[in-house]
Amino acid sequence: MVDLSRIRKFGPVMGSGNIAVPLRFEARWVPIAIRVHFNGGAGTATLTADVDDTTFTALEWRLTSVAAAGTGTDVNWRLSEQEVHAWSFEPSQRLMLNWTNPDAVNMTWGLECHYLNA
Numbered sequence: 001m002v003d004l005s006r007i008r009k010f011g012p013v014m015g016s017g018n019i020a021v022p023l024r025f026e027a028r029w030v031p032i033a034i035r036v037h038f039n040g041g042a043g044t045a046t047l048t049a050d051v052d053d054t055t056f057t058a059l060e061w062r063l064t065s066v067a068a069a070g071t072g073t074d075v076n077w078r079l080s081e082q083e084v085h086a087w088s089f090e091p092s093q094r095l096m097l098n099w100t101n102p103d104a105v106n107m108t109w110g111l112e113c114h115y116l117n118a
Contacts, residue, residue, distance in 0.1 A: 008115055010023060011112030011113060012111060013110070013111045014108065017104050018099060018101050019098060020097075022094045022096050023089075023095040024095075026091055028091065029118055030088045030116045032079055035111070035112050035113075036075040036109060038069070038070050038071045038073070039071065041105070042070075042102075042107070043070050043102030043103045045069065045070060045099055045102050046069065046099070047066045048062060048064075049062070049096070050063065051096075052094050053092055053093045055092040063095070069099060070102060088118050
């Protein structure tokens with residue numbers, strides 16, 4: 001069971017262009033939930049979550065993606081307790097969230113991440 005008093009929050013981060021948000025912290029950490037809300041405009045695009053390691057490029061990979069994220073299709077990733085340890089990040093690693101806005105003139109987004117220091 002996750003101790004709720006240990007959960008920290010990054011964000012919200014908001015924008016109207018593409019999403020290129022690096023999540024990186026000074027200590028080892030584990031994301032618990034990532035939420036992205038889209039507003040206005042029309043269209044969807046793939047939202048990706050990639051590991052970027054500043055020390056070893058061999059330790060970079062795609063964790064997951066959502067094929068159609070955009071207006072009317074928010075993203076709510078929640079990790080189960082069984083998955084949490086597979087998603088732990090070292091200080092040399094960052095979680096990169098990327099998404100190309102299909103309607104940057106009209107569509108805005110907001111992003112937040114809830115995490116634990118591991």
